[in-house]
Amino acid sequence: MQPLWIGTSWKMNKTLAEAREWTSALVGHLDGRAPEGVQPFVIPSFTATTTVAQILGEDSPVLLGVQNAHWEDAGAWTGEISVPQAKDAGAQIVEIGHSERREHFGETVETTRLKVAASLRHGLTPLLCIGESAEVKDAGGSSAFILEQARGALEGLTEEQVADVVIAYEPIWAIGEKGRPATVEELVEPFAALGDEYSGRVKGLLYGGSVNLENAADLLGIEHVTGLFVGRTAWKVEGYLELLRIGAEHARG
């Protein structure tokens, strides 16, 4: 059975001291072993990548990611980092197409496609984020919209490559301080649509957006959901450890 992916992106948060503190507490708690049936992952800011990698150590049960990477391997792309650089810094995952990147930094279906391909070319796992706005949801177009985003980003891949991809469905209206937690009922249909197309084909189908300690277990119970991608609730390590516990409990059945 596929493990449940339970992870966090720190977005643009944490100093190196805070990154060290969070990661050391996680490592101390896990003591070299992920909770049974759970795949933990953490995606710090670029500045903390090597620090977190060093604290996690070799053969860590926790996968490490970056929040973005360019599709070219090197070159005149000021302000960007490449997948080979991310890999060199210790990353195993590349987050691609988060709605904040699409909204503020011009990420498109085409750039997500290029970045997925670049990640796979270098043996890193693309964590493809998809999600619709409140306007699209209100118009009844959620499933069609997110399928288009996913299909566009995975276009041209072989089945073997698709099997290395993790998809995170994060409705924009549910993300962050301005978002509101989605209800289970609201997520059943989009996950049915994603499940029809991708269940069993990809490494994971995650849900993200205002996941908290109260709703995590219910969200994991939605058909086709195989993990959680979490912001605020996991930024305090105690919150993340509790989410890992909830994940392990769910994995046990």
Ligand SMILES: O=C[C@H](O)COP(=O)(O)O
């Ligand atoms: O990357 C994580 C998501 O954007 C969710 O963030 P949130 O859990 O703070 O709503």
